[in-house]
Amino acid sequence: IMAEEAKKLAAYAAVDNHVQNNQVVGVGSGSTIVYAVDRLAERVRLEKLNIVCVPTSFQARQLVLQHGLPLSDLDRHPELDVAIDGADEVDAGLTLIKGGGGCLTQEKIVAACAKQFIVIADYRKDSAALGEQWKKGVPVEVIPMAYVPVSRRIARRFGGEAALRMAVSKAGPVVTDNGNFILDWKFEGAQNWKEVNMHIKMIPGVVETGLFVGMAERAYFGMEDGSVRVRD
Numbered sequence: 001i002m003a004e005e006a007k008k009l010a011a012y013a014a015v016d017n018h019v020q021n022n023q024v025v026g027v028g029s030g031s032t033i034v035y036a037v038d039r040l041a042e043r044v045r046l047e048k049l050n051i052v053c054v055p056t057s058f059q060a061r062q063l064v065l066q067h068g069l070p071l072s073d074l075d076r077h078p079e080l081d082v083a084i085d086g087a088d089e090v091d092a093g094l095t096l097i098k099g100g101g102g103c104l105t106q107e108k109i110v111a112a113c114a115k116q117f118i119v120i121a122d123y124r125k126d127s128a129a130l131g132e133q134w135k136k137g138v139p140v141e142v143i144p145m146a147y148v149p150v151s152r153r154i155a156r157r158f159g160g161e162a163a164l165r166m167a168v169s170k171a172g173p174v175v176t177d178n179g180n181f182i183l184d185w186k187f188e189g190a191q192n193w194k195e196v197n198m199h200i201k202m203i204p205g206v207v208e209t210g211l212f213v214g215m216a217e218r219a220y221f222g223m224e225d226g227s228v229r230v231r232d
């Protein structure tokens, strides 16, 4: 089956297995989550589910509003029952690269506020080690005035290179929902992701990294043969 169908399989499995009545649900960003929101709306209608949704981006907020789902936020619900989100790549230890869609910071905040963080992805994201399939590097959200020194320091300390993400439908760099820039760090070779995440996060000017280490409870992968693979 095609990747889009595989995304839908993973999304439906996650929503059906992890969302119950009277829950606060974190809604991720990207293309896979669209299927999850479709299923959430369908279940609300069919089962009269009472849930509220906390979005992780302007995109997620629009999805929630367009589906008529109850919108909430971390002011009202600082603790969520479950957060569901996509990933750019998932390794054997459930370490994720996220941020391909530029929404990593609010995604990581919401994921951290949830009792359970569930990842949904198609088979192209299912790797043994990070970098096997995802070749665009680790996104790092940075304060605009600091992107050059931060980029240089990452390259100097960890190798590879960290390039400023340029926009396609707008002149100049991508500006995140938080008003920041993104560096895509094209790393070389295997890393100790827990260490690398901590060190990059400590660099003055870094807002957040797209490395989600030890956060995901479970990942659902829609597979090419139409099955769903679960990784805990």
Ligand code: DER
Pocket (backbone or CB within 6 Å): 028, 029, 030, 031, 032, 033, 085, 086, 087, 088, 097, 098, 099, 100, 101, 102, 103, 104, 107
């Ligand atoms: O940008 C993001 O963090 C997205 O969640 C990304 O990791 C997954 O996007 P996709 O579902 O479109 O592949």
